[in-house]
Amino acid sequence: MRSDKGEPVRGIGRSVFASVGLAAAIWLATTGRAAAESPSTTARAGLDAAAAAARAWAQDARLVYVENDEDAGGGGRAARWGYLYASTSRGAARGYTVRDGKVRDASDLGFDFDAPPVSDPWIDSDAALAAASREAGDAYCLENAGRLGTMLLIRGAFDLREPDATTWAVIYTAPSAPSLFVVVDARSGKVVRTWRG
8 A cells, every 4th residue: 555645554564454344344244234214423423322232231341443334425424323342351342333323233243353442532423524524535536536435433553653542544435546545533633644545
């Protein structure tokens, strides 16, 4: 992969991307992506419902990952959001899909997802998308007929300067150009890096 300046991206091993991608692919395959008939919300809107379900599953459940389960094009809002929780006592991870403020699906991840809990506070998906769009996303979409693909919140994966930081990865896709990754610090709302790949 190369940065927007054409330099090789260093410091993030393929294993991080493979782990995140595999986790997301398996989880989304088990939860599915239904047609968006529900009103769109930001990621934080479903957090209370997901957290309550996770605490009923395991008292030590900690949020480790958030991702849109349906298109998040409208200002960082989606009809469904997915929340992944991990429990040390259970040695397991469990995902919850929330739509209309209610948990619609819960499923065990089925394999070890060794990720630290996201730190709080974190900016909501609409603020993360606004920052990513201003920095590079709008220009990328205009130049490449691109669109927002995925928004995911995770800790310790994408910020090279602060490897323990919680970040939003905002990923734009286009039919004939490499995807654009914009990483937004989830605490400050500042873009910390971009690259295409």
